[in-house]
Amino acid sequence: MRLDHIGVAVKNLDEAVKFYRDILGLELVKLEEVPEEKVRIAMFRVGDVYIELLQGTDPESAVSKFIEKRGEGIHHIAIHVDDVDAKTEELKSKGVTLTYDKPRAVSHGERKINFIHPKNTFGVLLEIMTRVEKK
Amino acid sequence: MRLDHIGVAVKNLDEAVKFYRDILGLELVKLEEVPEEKVRIAMFRVGDVYIELLQGTDPESAVSKFIEKRGEGIHHIAIHVDDVDAKTEELKSKGVTLTYDKPRAVSHGERKINFIHPKNTFGVLLEIMTRVEKK
Numbered sequence: 001m002r003l004d005h006i007g008v009a010v011k012n013l014d015e016a017v018k019f020y021r022d023i024l025g026l027e028l029v030k031l032e033e034v035p036e037e038k039v040r041i042a043m044f045r046v047g048d049v050y051i052e053l054l055q056g057t058d059p060e061s062a063v064s065k066f067i068e069k070r071g072e073g074i075h076h077i078a079i080h081v082d083d084v085d086a087k088t089e090e091l092k093s094k095g096v097t098l099t100y101d102k103p104r105a106v107s108h109g110e111r112k113i114n115f116i117h118p119k120n121t122f123g124v125l126l127e128i129m130t131r132v133e134k135k
Numbered sequence: 136m137r138l139d140h141i142g143v144a145v146k147n148l149d150e151a152v153k154f155y156r157d158i159l160g161l162e163l164v165k166l167e168e169v170p171e172e173k174v175r176i177a178m179f180r181v182g183d184v185y186i187e188l189l190q191g192t193d194p195e196s197a198v199s200k201f202i203e204k205r206g207e208g209i210h211h212i213a214i215h216v217d218d219v220d221a222k223t224e225e226l227k228s229k230g231v232t233l234t235y236d237k238p239r240a241v242s243h244g245e246r247k248i249n250f251i252h253p254k255n256t257f258g259v260l261l262e263i264m265t266r267v268e269k270k
Contacts, residue, residue, distance in 0.1 A: 001161065002182025006141060006212055010257045019256060023229050026136065046214060047137025048183055053257075073258030074209040077141055079181060094158050121154060122145045122188075123208030 002080050004129060005043070005050035009063045009075040013055035017042050026051065036106045039063050052078075076115070078127035084112050087128050096120050105132070137215050139264060140178070140185035144198045144210040148190035152177050161186065171241045174198050187213075211250070213262035219247050222263050231255050240267070 010016040021028045026044040033040045038061030042053040054075060056064030066075055081087045084103045091098060099115040106113055109132055116126040145151040156163045161179040168175045173196030177188040189210060191199030201210055216222045219238045226233060234250040241248055244267060251261040 003138070003141075003184045003186075006138070008257065008259055016257045023226070023231060023255075024251075024261075049138045051138075051212075070205065071258055073253065074212065077186075077209065091158070096158060116159075118208065120158075122143065122151045123206055124143055126159075 003049050004078040004080040004127075004131075005052045006074060007052045007054050007076040007078065007127075008073065009066050010053050010055055010072050011067060013040050013042055013053055016053050016055075020044050020051065020053065032107075033057065034107055036104070037061065037063075076125035076127050078113075078129050081128050081130060084114055084128050084130040088114050091116065091128075103128075103130075138184050139213040139215040139262075139266075140187045141209060142187045142189050142211040142213065142262075143208065144201050145188050145190055145207050146202060148175050148177055148188055151188050151190075155179050155186065155188065167242075168192065169242055171239070172196065172198075211260035211262050213248075213264050216263050216265060219249055219263050219265040223249050226251065226263075238263075238265075 017028065020026050021044070026046060028042060029045050030043040038056060038058040039054045040057055044051045054063045058064065063075060088098055088103055097117040097120055099117065103112040103114040111129050111131055113127055113129040116128065118125050152163065155161050156179070161181060163177060164180050165178040173191060173193040174189045175192055179186045189198045191202070193199065198210060223233055223238055232252040232255055234252065238247040238249040246264050246266055248262055248264040251263065253260050
């Protein structure tokens with residue numbers, strides 16, 4: 001297992017990008033919309049991992065609801081596993097609650113993801129994910 | 136710059152360790168008390184970075200106050216920089232607010248740290264730090 005990224009919920013992606021890129025000096029590697037999760041994201045490389053800023057594109061997105069409830073800030077962390085399907089089954093067998101019964105594909109099938117409920121992790125929304133090799 | 140660790144505020148370190156080590160399967164590499172920050176910590180390796188669970192050892196610790204206000208969860212992220220003194224000065228010159236005017240040494244001088252105020256980072260308590268080479 002390795003850390004893949006840290007997700008940060010922000011209200012205004014363009015303003016936040018200015019701080020992380022221009023003031024802090026991180027390398028912006030991707031700006032994209034992820035309709036499956038109703039977010040726009042900006043990915044910054046920090047060594048071998050990423051900081052992912054997320055802005056909800058719909059009031060019903062999980063990110064928008066998070067901001068409404070808790071304000072801007074760190075939303076989730078994502079750990080890469082070799083096989084997110086197997087890890088999902090293993091954790092379910094240990095009594096862990098996950099968002100999806102089976103991992104779902106996002107970003108045009110580039111990634112398969114699931115989330116462990118914060119009640120299991122002492123308050124951390126923990127994404128488990130596998131980056132899928134392109135055929 | 137590279138990500139060093141993610142700090143997670145928990146009420147009961149021993150209980151939280153059971154989830155991260157025994158259920159999730161992360162490698163526990165260190166348990167220690169950091170009196171300068173009034174916390175006990177458990178460090179887990181996830182690839183090249185760490186997840187650091189923190190329990191306050193005093194109601195006045197920043198971690199205890201964070202939990203009282205926001206509940207358990209991700210507390211800060213820490214980015215390693217080559218020279219935290221120089222980075223502190225650079226950020227101050229750009230108008231960024233930091234916790235300490237000069238970085239402070241913690242863990243028996245192993246690390247020098249400072250924190251960027253969440254108002255600058257869109258809600259993220261961002262530690263900047265340098266691991267000091269032992270003489």
